[in-house]
Amino acid sequence: xxxxxxLELSNLLSKMLQQDASDLHxxxxxxxxxxxxxxxxxxxxxxxxxxxxxxxxxxxxxxKTKKEMLLQQRQTDFSYAYKDNxxxxxxxYFQKDTLAISIRMIPNKIKxxxxxxLPDVLKKFTELKQGLVLVVGPTGHGKSTALASMIDMINTxxxxxxxxxxxxxxxxxxxxxxxVSQREVLRDTMSFAAALTAALxxxxxxxxxxxxxxxxxxxxxxxxxxxGHLVFATLHTNDAAQTIDRIVDVFPPHQQxxxxxxxxxxLLGIISIRLLPRIGGGLIPAMExxxxxxxxxxVIRENRTFEIYNIIHSSGAKGMVSLDRxxxxxxxxxxxxxxxxLPYARDIETFTALVSR
Numbered sequence: 001x002x003x004x005x006x007l008e009l010s011n012l013l014s015k016m017l018q019q020d021a022s023d024l025h026x027x028x029x030x031x032x033x034x035x036x037x038x039x040x041x042x043x044x045x046x047x048x049x050x051x052x053x054x055x056x057x058x059x060x061x062x063x064k065t066k067k068e069m070l071l072q073q074r075q076t077d078f079s080y081a082y083k084d085n086x087x088x089x090x091x092x093y094f095q096k097d098t099l100a101i102s103i104r105m106i107p108n109k110i111k112x113x114x115x116x117x118l119p120d121v122l123k124k125f126t127e128l129k130q131g132l133v134l135v136v137g138p139t140g141h142g143k144s145t146a147l148a149s150m151i152d153m154i155n156t157x158x159x160x161x162x163x164x165x166x167x168x169x170x171x172x173x174x175x176x177x178x179x180v181s182q183r184e185v186l187r188d189t190m191s192f193a194a195a196l197t198a199a200l201x202x203x204x205x206x207x208x209x210x211x212x213x214x215x216x217x218x219x220x221x222x223x224x225x226x227x228g229h230l231v232f233a234t235l236h237t238n239d240a241a242q243t244i245d246r247i248v249d250v251f252p253p254h255q256q257x258x259x260x261x262x263x264x265x266x267l268l269g270i271i272s273i274r275l276l277p278r279i280g281g282g283l284i285p286a287m288e289x290x291x292x293x294x295x296x297x298x299v300i301r302e303n304r305t306f307e308i309y310n311i312i313h314s315s316g317a318k319g320m321v322s323l324d325r326x327x328x329x330x331x332x333x334x335x336x337x338x339x340x341x342l343p344y345a346r347d348i349e350t351f352t353a354l355v356s357r
Contacts, residue, residue, distance in 0.1 A: 005056045012057075013082050015043070016105050022140070024103040026054050027095070035140075037283055038275065051098045058099050062092050065187075079106075079168040079184070089170055104140075106170045110152045111145070117285055118146060121319040122271065124291075125232075126153045129205075131268035132225035136237045141275045142285055143234045144170050144210075151208050151232065155180055161203055165195040166210035178206075196220040200227065209233035215250045222259070225266040239323065239346065240270040240290040241308040244300055264300040267292045272323065274344045276336045284335050286344060288312065288323040309346070322346070328354035
């Protein structure tokens with residue numbers, strides 16, 4: 001082990017806070033790299049990292065319970081507490097047979113929708129009592145942060161039993177008007193599916209699923225929503241139509257008609273998020289918001305999800321908004337530039353026309 005690896009790790013994490021970095025990457029052949037407001041920046045004052053150097057930091061960072069998994073499975077996820085009031089989500093993995101580490105800084109305070117610049121219409125999802133709400137988008141675009149904000153809104157507003165299943169636990173909820181039970185995969189439960197099955201015997205009102213990963217966890221999540229609970233979950237998809245298709249496609253062909261029917265009956269809405277560079281610094285969210293109504297239920301059952309884009313575009317009065325429209329509004333309000341928004345537009349011609357209006 002390198003001398004003072006603990007001090008070095010502390011210095012690296014301290015720089016994350018100083019630069020307001022969301023991520024830190026340690027990889028052989030490069031100095032430490034920070035992601036600051038979506039841009040990757042190398043630490044010019046640091047030498048390139050060697051395999052031995054990263055392994056030394058890993059010895060300090062990776063908990064004993066995860067080291068064997070790291071060696072056997074060649075990757076592992078875990079959370080890490082820094083200075084008592086900052087949490088990190090860490091992924092340690094091997095690339096070209098050398099250790100690499102990616103660290104995500106989790107803010108120590110759960111922000112409100114207003115503080116996150118998210119629209120008030122999302123509050124409607126927190127006021128519901130049963131069904132499924134999905135938060136989707138690419139990695140690193142604020143899904144977990146938005147989800148935590150909505151869950152904490154329930155926690156601070158009414159008495160419910162909230163169960164979260166996460167890998168690892170990211171935001172820590174303080175007990176407020178609700179009871180919050182947070183379960184971490186491989187620490188408090190052996191898998192997402194096992195925890196979700198057990199949740200039905202734990203008297204929940206609200207269940208938060210950190211990620212729907214496979215057939216078993218997706219199937220169990222839908223079942224919980226069917227049995228009279230309010231369920232929030234995330235998925236790595238780009239928009240509402242793709243999300244529905246992805247869920248259905250996970251199942252064998254002979255089950256897909258049944259899943260479409262189930263999904264049509266339990267789905268309440270899909271929130272798709274992107275984070276864009278903000279004029280003046282920082283990031284600003286852009287969203288596609290789908291509220292499931294009779295028209296949406298029909299196209300899900302009948303496998304006509306391609307029509308969802310038109311439904312969203314024509315249902316602004318119901319609180320729905322397309323990503324292209326949301327992006328155009330951000331540009332017109334001077335919150336981001338046309339060039340920053342353009343790569344996220346679903347239809348460039350539609351987006352450009354909306355900006356010009």
